[in-house]
Amino acid sequence: xxxxxxxxxxxxxxxxxxxxxxxxxxxxxxxxxxxxxxxxxxxxxxxxxxxxxxxxxxxxxxxxxxxxxxxxxxxxxxxxxxxxxxxxxxxxxxxxxxxxxxxxxxxxxxxxxxxxxxxxxxxxxxxxxxxxxxxxxxxxxxxxxxxxxxxxxxxxxxxxxxxxxxxxxxxxxx
Amino acid sequence: xxxxxxxxxxxxxxxxxxxxxxxxxxxxxxxxxxxxxxxxxxxxxxxxxxxxxxxxxxxxxxxxxxxxxxxxxxxxxxxxxxxxxxxxxxxxxxxxxxxxxxxxxxxxxxxxxxxxxxxxxxxxxxxxxxxxxxxxxxxxxxxxxxxxxxxxxxxxxxxxxxxxxxxxxxxxxxxxxxxxxxxxxxxxxxxxxxxxxxxxxxxxxxxxxxxxxxxxxxxxxxxxxxxxxxxxxxxxxxxxxxxxxxxxxxxxxxxxxxxxxxxxxxxxxxxxxxxxxxxxxxxxxxxxxxxxxxxxxxxxxxxxxxxxxxxxxxxxxxxxxxxxxxxxx
Numbered sequence: 205x206x207x208x209x210x211x212x213x214x215x216x217x218x219x220x221x222x223x224x225x226x227x228x229x230x231x232x233x234x235x236x237x238x239x240x241x242x243x244x245x246x247x248x249x250x251x252x253x254x255x256x257x258x259x260x261x262x263x264x265x266x267x268x269x270x271x272x273x274x275x276x277x278x279x280x281x282x283x284x285x286x287x288x289x290x291x292x293x294x295x296x297x298x299x300x301x302x303x304x305x306x307x308x309x310x311x312x313x314x315x316x317x318x319x320x321x322x323x324x325x326x327x328x329x330x331x332x333x334x335x336x337x338x339x340x341x342x343x344x345x346x347x348x349x350x351x352x353x354x355x356x357x358x359x360x361x362x363x364x365x366x367x368x369x370x371x372x373x374x375x376x377x378x
Numbered sequence: 379x380x381x382x383x384x385x386x387x388x389x390x391x392x393x394x395x396x397x398x399x400x401x402x403x404x405x406x407x408x409x410x411x412x413x414x415x416x417x418x419x420x421x422x423x424x425x426x427x428x429x430x431x432x433x434x435x436x437x438x439x440x441x442x443x444x445x446x447x448x449x450x451x452x453x454x455x456x457x458x459x460x461x462x463x464x465x466x467x468x469x470x471x472x473x474x475x476x477x478x479x480x481x482x483x484x485x486x487x488x489x490x491x492x493x494x495x496x497x498x499x500x501x502x503x504x505x506x507x508x509x510x511x512x513x514x515x516x517x518x519x520x521x522x523x524x525x526x527x528x529x530x531x532x533x534x535x536x537x538x539x540x541x542x543x544x545x546x547x548x549x550x551x552x553x554x555x556x557x558x559x560x561x562x563x564x565x566x567x568x569x570x571x572x573x574x575x576x577x578x579x580x581x582x583x584x585x586x587x588x589x590x591x592x593x594x595x596x597x598x599x600x601x602x603x604x605x606x607x608x609x610x611x612x613x614x615x616x617x618x619x620x621x622x623x624x625x626x627x628x629x630x631x632x633x634x635x636x637x638x639x640x641x642x643x644x645x646x647x648x649x650x651x652x653x654x655x656x657x658x659x660x661x662x663x664x665x666x667x668x669x670x671x672x673x674x675x676x677x678x679x680x681x682x683x684x685x686x687x688x689x690x691x692x693x694x695x696x697x698x699x700x701x702x703x704x705x706x707x
Contacts (some may be wrong), residue, residue, distance in 0.1 A: 210424075210563045210564070212426060212433070212435055212563065213424060213435060213454065213563060213564070216435045216454045216455040217454070219455060220454065220455070220458070247433070248455045248456065350658070350660045350667055350669065350678070353643070353645050353667060353669075353678045353680050354660075354662060354665065354667055354680055356621060356632070356643070356645070356680075357641075357643040357665070357667075357680040357681070
């Protein structure tokens with residue numbers, strides 16, 4: 205079949221070592237010529253854990269240092285076999301080892317903010333609850349328990365194609 | 379007189395039918411076509427998924443079946459990851475509750491979910507046509523569903539002219555900022571989907587099955603103790619199931635709320651000890667999540683809606699203890 209393959213796909217294939225020798229040489233030539241392509245190629249390498257939890261995180265500049273610190277100060281990983289629940293939320297990152305686990309949890313934690321906790325809307329039984337007022341976001345200790353809910357919700361709306369599947373789920377009742 | 383009225387009714391129905399046939403440019407009908415297309419067409423293709431400044435490329439094989447659909451999703455960029463999904467059509471309809479009057483206490487209704495949801499989508503979103511475009515080599519119809527308030531995001535689709543399948547889908551916030559974008563770069567409609575193409579290539583593939591509960595009584599039991607009072611405008615509970623996070627874990631209740639286009643999950647689990655409860659907020663792109671303890675339970679709300687909507691929904695959750703007359707928080 206005749207398919208139009210985009211530049212992104214070709215670069216993705218290159219990143220994944222899925223190109224043949226000819227294509228690799230051609231893409232390498234193109235990379236040498238185009239700064240934009242090089243940037244994209246570099247980005248693809250950085251994307252990493254893309255659909256693993258389907259999350260887009262914006263890491264602060266010192267994120268890597270934080271991860272390294274996290275690894276250095278971490279106890280040896282000891283996941284009890286009986287802890288099925290824990291294994292469950294670790295599952296999406298199980299394939300890429302401890303460092304990535306730390307990265308995943310750290311990223312989640314770094315993004316976790318609180319402020320609505322203590323002063324949560326004091327809604328009693330009223331017809332229309334008042335939404336919580338805007339509060340200052342304060343970075344707090346990471347709580348990986350969020351991960352399993354985000355993951356489960358992503359399953360419902362389809363990992364990687366959430367926008368697409370969200371329509372299925374809501375409009376078509378599926 | 380009666381005959382005249384009948385004649386008028388027949389004429390009106392004929393007019394309505396002809397309008398529906400000729401009015402394929404009407405945004406509302408296109409939204410319906412889009413929903414319909416997702417269950418009637420099998421395809422294979424590649425799409426780009428953008429969230430913030432991240433871009434991923436995903437390969438998808440989608441097989442529409444009489445009783446649901448199956449699909450295989452595989453990342454082509456970054457870490458290799460593969461997901462095999464199998465969704466039973468009945469599971470979504472089962473347990474669905476359509477908003478009626480001021481409460482959520484109506485019994486399961488099946489299958490009017492679609493009509494109800496479509497209606498609500500039209501009420502809460504301003505549907506507009508923006509002409510034609512071309513994506514993955516196919517002509518498509520540009521449809522905007524603009525949020526009428528700040529409790530949801532706007533959607534922009536480009537729907538395949540022949541089938542209504544969304545070739546692109548975008549999520550936009552109130553400031554007009556793009557939150558998520560999915561665009562097919564290559565697509566082929568399939569008459570036949572081979573079993574082989576739906577099988578996992580990677581032994582680490584994640585298998586997700588969404589099936590209807592076998593126990594018919596579950597519907598009645600679910601949500602009996604929990605209700606949502608005064609949800610954000612347009613939102614209603616569309617699904618209630620039980621989720622178990624691990625074989626030994628106590629099942630959590632999982633409510634799915636929607637306004638027709640946006641989806642919000644509410645998880646309710648028992649917390650045995652106070653130390654198990656947690657409270658906080660997190661976000662990931664357009665997805666916001668809020669956790670808080672309510673009446674000895676852990677309530678976690680997750681959805682692709684603004685933060686204030688998540689907060690409102692979390693505040694709407696009410697626990698009605700067995701035997702108690704009034705709901706308590």
